Amino acid sequence: MRFLADVPSAGRSVVLQLRVRRFRCGNTKCPRQTFVEQISGLTRGHVQRTERLRSTLTAVGLALAGRAGARLAAVLGMSNSRSTVLRLVKALPEPEVPTPRVVGVDEYATRKGRHYGTVLVDAETRRPIDLLPDREASSLAAWLARRPGIEVVCRDRSLFFAEGATAGAPQATQVADRWHLWHSLGEAAERAVARHRQSLRVLVPDREAKAEPPAPPEEKAGSPWRSERFANRVRARHATVHALLEAGHSRRSIGRQLRMTHRTVKSLADAAKPEDLFRGQWQHNRTSVLDEYKPYLDERWDEGCTNAWKLWEEIVPLGYRGSYGRVSAYLREKRTSPRPATAQPPAPRVVPRWILSRPETLTEIEQLRLKAVLANCPELDALTGHVRSFAHMLTERQGERLPQWLDAVRQDDLPSLHTLAAGIDRDRDAVIAGLTLPWNSGVVEGHVNRIKMLKRQLFDRAGFDLLRKRVLLAPWSCCQSLMRGSGRPHAREISMGIWDAGPFDNDTAADFANALDDAEPEAREALIRGVLIRTIDATGYLTEAKEAVAAAALVAAQCPGGEPVDMSYGPETPMPVFPSDLRALADEALARIASDEDGLASNWVTPEDWKQWRAILTSLRAVLAPPPASIALFYVQP
Structure with missing residues (x-):
């Protein structure tokens, strides 16, 4: 009998029970003494899921990668760990791509500013062909040399791509990107x-030939302040601080007397004069949307037109998109300022x-x-x-x-x-x-942005092989839909690296489950025992607290009243029967973790998550607690 998990039906898990024939080999020297017949399109050797379920999980993994794919699969009733989803993606065969006629090549960053790779795209079908782990000219030349049918190579003007294309495909026409x-x-x-x-100063009208305005008051000459009220307040504070400094007071004492922060006192004390404190919004010569229309306003002002509303109506057809108030303020400044306001030349x-x-x-x-x-x-x-x-x-x-x-x-x-x-x-x-041919590298630049999105989905922890499989095999429509999402992790995922409060719902515990799957059956008990003992004997910060909680959950699953471990992130292979002394070790380890308020218990963002985590520890300890010794109520003489 074989039991194969199939795709769910109406939200319920489906398991197929098959009766198949088992054959035995009569040749004593044959390494395979027995084998079972396979049903084409349904089963394969040493696999506990149907081909239909396998292809569905693979498609989910290609679109969402490991973590998000495992979460979606659990919602759809196909619970599997993220390692299983990624393992199915890695097991996919290499795509068979015919030799392209027109190929585009560009670089992508695996670590920006430090390490780059090369992406190659078929410019006619607009599909990625291959990824190279570096951007060396020799790698590109070797790749092109294996495909002699390439006729056109679209690239930018980078030297290594030019040298690689020349050495690997001398028969191809190289096309520099127009953008x-x-x-x-x-x-x-x-x-x-x-x-x-x-x-550019030709755009600024010459005012020197005009009549000189009356000399401004001496205290306001060269003043950069837009608001006199603000300027007077700053001058008063500046004078007070410097008077106290001359009287022998320290800056800390001045801050206490005037109720100023140390930063404010420092800025006032360091300024030789109040004008040195000129900042930001009080500046006269800040750029604005009106700058390029000021020469026109100045000319009309000189012609005698001083009506702000009329001048605003005149510059709107010229392309001005600002408000009337900005024009009115500029003309008001020309009326009231001792020195007329002048336009600034455009920026370079x-x-x-x-x-x-x-x-x-x-x-x-x-x-x-x-x-x-x-x-x-x-x-x-x-x-x-x-x-x-x-x-x-x-x-x-x-x-x-x-x-x-x-x-x-x-x-x-x-x-x-x-x-x-x-x-x-x-x-x-x-x-x-x-400049002559219709080809360009636009489609390649689009795939470079797509690679950035796929890298972010993998949290920048994907190796080159996994990234290459996803780039070449992931459906483009799925990637486009994912590009519309924010891709921002949950606050709980940022803080603790998890998605829930369960024993295996975090990266560290999932890696511990993978280690248990990879270990030999007789070594799994030793791994669990070692984690529990090290947690009990640890002093200071508990570095293996998450592994200890996962190990205790595995031990509790074999105790009366214990719940089975969720297979979404827990170990996939069955655990051996644990000895009874592990039960007390697991309970003692959980007690040690619960008492460490500065360790794992302090990592939760919201009180609700913290309460849920403490409730899980309490339920595990209730299952792991050793049963009380039985007391004989009556003594029966044999």
Whole structure:
């Protein structure tokens, strides 16, 4: 007879009872003396579950990995440990993938900044083909050499991928990714604008030629304060602290007298003058959404238009998305301030955005400001022409124009573009192919993000073999649905590394159960006895408290009134019959754990979890307590 667990029916566990034939081998030299017939599609040797249940658990493991997969399987009535779920995933055969014609290659981080691997994707089917444990050129070359049918290799401009593709697939066309090319051009443009930042001051109107305003009061000259009330309060506190310091008081004494914190007293004492304490929201020259429209407001102000509502209505069609109050505050400052408020030049990172954007997507005021900058700086005007020429070449797939573009760049005084051109020239064939062919590395970048999600599901503890199986075999639709979840662990999981208060519902106890499964039957009793004795004799922090609770639960399961151990995380193999002295050891170990208030008992986040855990310990001790000695009420003479 064989008893096989099957997929549940209507939420109930199903066990199939099969009567099969057993055959014996008449050859005495045969190592297998007996064997049982297998039913195709239903059973396999040395397995206690049907093929249907096995495939279901495997699919759950591919989608959710070990811990989450075991929890879902228990809810669905297919209780198994996380180790079993992962073992089924690891036992899957390697996928048979035909040699791709177009392959994309990129790196992924197993530990960001320290260790990287390589992912290869079929650009036509958009499916991952393989994962390599490193990003060395030799590994990529060896992989490509085993597949001579590859015609196109999509990659970024990394040196190790270029060398690996050249050595492993010399017959293939290498294609540089267009997004990386455009990104590199944007960085070069930003460096060029920063080098000519003085030219951006043309956007600030020249106020020096106008009549000088009346001189402000001396105490307010150069004051950075927006609110005089705030400024006066800070000045008073600064003067008080310095007066006490000159009188010989210590900073601690000043803090007690003025009821200030040590940090506040220190900042006031260290400041030579109140203006040195200028911070944050009181600053006049903070950037705002109104900055790029201030030149227009200044011009209209000089023309005599001082109505804030009218000026707000004029700049809204120009692209202003801020409030009327911000415009009104700016004009109020111009009316009341002794020195008129003036616009600030745009930041060096703003102008490259104007240059790299399509001209028709810019607002009218952005176009006017860009035109003024380019008219004042020939270098930036040349930069804009090169950027737009490259953009036209990229969008229209005119890679054959790249040599002319490189020659034109070298004729202008733009060092940042010269550096970019030198790098492109070293990889000219791949860049020309990237600007001509329709292939790119976008699908590879998507799978790199998918690998990040799978790594987080495995809590960054997965080995390369398990990660590779999940990347290659996990269904893409399941991964997309999982990507919408937060993936944030429960607070109880953060604190204690568990999901419930049961004896085996934590990582340490689950690993102890795995050790029991891997040990020989005669050695399991020694493992349990050793954990219990070490916990009883331990001084200070109990390092094996979780293993001791799990061991006591296994002993209690064999006592009268004991409950069987949950197989979701407990040992899967049956335990031997334990001797009676383990019962007293288990009870003494639980008493030692319950009395240690600073150890395992202090790790719970909520009082409800702590109460549930104490109730479990109490119920285990009630089962493990030795029965009282019997007392004879009558003595019968034999």
